[in-house]
Amino acid sequence: MTRLILFNKPYGVLSQFTDKGSAASPRPTLSAYIDQPGIYPAGRLDRDSEGLLLLTDDGRLQARIADPRHKLPKTYLVQVEGLPDDAALRALGAGITLKDGPTRPAEVQRIDPPDLWPRDPPVMNTTEPARSGVRSALSARQPTTAEAPATANLVESALRFEPITS
Secondary structure (H helix, E strand, O other): OOOOEEEEOOOOOOOOOOOOOOOOOOOOOHHHHOOOOOOOOOOOOOOOOOEEEEEEEOHHHHHHHHHHHHHHOEEEEEEEEOOOOOOHHHHHHHHOEEEOOOOOOOOOEOOOOOOOOOOOOOOOOOOOEEEEEEEEEEOOOOOOOOOOOOOEEEEEEEOOOOOOOO
């Protein structure tokens, strides 16, 4: 039977079980939270992102979730600087260009600021501009376009996929 673990990956944790970085600068990994031999992350979240991370012992399922060719819809809660206007939401929805290339078009909607768990370091402090929430398929932190609001926090909150048959 396939094992599937839904893990709320904290900010600052690598989406892997070991860190090949320098011994002088150890970084937290999944092994600090999960002690289940034979399971692997299905996809990844950047170290500075947090939220839903799936882990499984099923290689086919892991490949289906992780491989961008399958284009599985993912939902992110995005906290952005300021209050995005309709033009900014349209820009995000149309796709924007990031340092590592363009994003795909996405469904984007303005939402109330998400009620998330506390984080260290905190996402907000009282000296920063107001932040608001956007629900999106956007998977990036700092848009490089003037049309889109700067991302303050990114939390993966959902993943939709069809069961694998045969």
